[in-house]
Amino acid sequence: MDDISEAFQHISVDDFLRDTSAVKAVDLSLEDQATAVGLDNFHKFTNALIEQCADSVEQSEFTAFGILHNATHERYFYPDDDETAHHFAARLRREAQDMTATWCFAAVMTPGRTYDADDEDLLEPIDADNKEQISDLLAAGVLQVGVCWYSEIHEDAVRHRRSGMIMVDNPEEQVEGDIDEEHNPFHHVLDRE
Secondary structure (H helix, E strand, O other): OHHHHHHOOOOOHHHHOOOOOOOEEEEOOHHHHOOOOOHHHHHHHHHHHHHHHHHHHHOOOOOOEEEEEOOOEEEEEOOOOOOOHHHHHHHHHHHHHHHOOOEEEEEEEEEEOOOOOOOOOOOOOOOOOOHHHHHHHHHHOOOEEEEEEEEEEEEOOEEEEEEEEEEOOOOOOEEEOOOOHHHOOOOOOOOOO
């Protein structure tokens, strides 16, 4: 028994504390920092990640992830196995506040549908907890499995959001459009209140 207690002799609570739940943190070089701010650079960041998602879907290697970014570093996150999209978004929000993130990108694979929000014949709501309804709508083609992504910039007075879906059956089929906050758990990741 003494061998066991000796093994833990130099361990303290501080040994188990962590600054972030990120799986990877990257400090941006001075050269990279020159392109780490601004709306144009945000669009380049987003477009590169959309392409990365489509490539990983095509290779059947997509894994849900999130990236938080500020002018000096980026942090990369994966949802835990038992973490819902809402819990993952809440964790990203805590992390974003801690690092004063200005850009966010998140992508998850989920059943979804695309539609024209201006269409007067609004679609009936779907109960995300009703597995039978989801199954029926997938079989009918109303829902499709896809990678739903969301990206946002919040730098000073600049606030811009982008969102879209990459279809799993055909990764070249991509839709970009607005998503309302009621259906998007990542909508408030960069909120500063």
